[in-house]
Amino acid sequence: MSHPASPPAASTCLAFPDRDVAARLKGLRDSLDWSPETMAEKSGARVEDVLMYENGSCEIPVSHLFKVAQAAGVDLTDLLSGHEAHLRRYTVVKKGQGMPVERRSAYSYLSLASRFTHRAMEPFLVTVPPCTREELHRNSHPGQEFCYMLEGTMEVLLDGEAVVLEPHDTLYFNAMIPHAMRSLTDQPATFLDVII
Template sequence: MEQYKEIAPRLVGLREGIGWTVAEMADLLGLPEDKVAGYESGTVEIPVGYMLDVSRLCRVDLTTLISGREPHLKSYSVVRKDEGYAVDRRKDYDYKSLGYKFAGREMEPFLITVPPKPEEEMVETAHRGQEFMYVLEGRLEVRLGGESIVVEPGDSLYFSSETPHALRGMDGKEVKFLDVIL
């Protein structure tokens, strides 16, 4: 089962627990009502940016929203190699949360793997906040506001997440990079 089908009821429960209607939630997030209803239906993928916006608006931890479990560490958190919490929020990317154990995070660090794909299959997304990417392996094409930028191992990119962006691995190879969303 796709993880968004498990997250959707938590979105509904959180919204209803606060006492907001779908229309009120949509208004507070600056989104169309049908988009919020779609995410809550469990029938469409839920962007991590949307989950981050909801978690901030409702003052709940993103880990709680995604996993249904509360993070508990407050002074530091170690996540060992290959132990990141899998955030299966998109079919085309592999997200591993690297900060999921730390309560009260002010940023969301991820290890992301993006496969190669044709340019026409790139899907743009946008969300509130800022984003920092640091490429570890492979060459990554980032389409950012209509401009194509190629970043390689050791390169970094910092941008407003409100700018529509899409990603793909180049040269027929997947790309691994650190992604921090603020």
């Protein structure tokens, strides 16, 4: 399935990159004999971001991995875990058994479709802790994002505008808008997050 090209993502470096994923990205590019410029063109990222993602000095957005997987004809699960996804008809993930994904150091992500091959979207169960607005790290990346609130009360900042979500509320937005999330209570908030 092909997707239209998205504008380049802004760099989102944090102190907790995933070095195994970075090594797999570099290995994939080398095996395809692609230059950093070719990888940047195919993924919609800047060349300097491609190099930072590959050397493990920067957090790697899942949206970048998704674009690379599509361009290279591999499954996102291969890049995230080093294991190949095999299921083509359907996959069932029992409660609490999603594949943990290190995406943002402050949030907890569970991939809900990691065993399904050639996914057209990436669904996650995300848990965000309470914090102050000053502690938030804003992120932007190519694509679109859908949030379905499950537990707690969460504030989503969209380029400075605050949206409050409670259980069963939904939010759909352009992921290029700088965004950040936090629980508004003393307990973590949990939501279904779908990135396309």
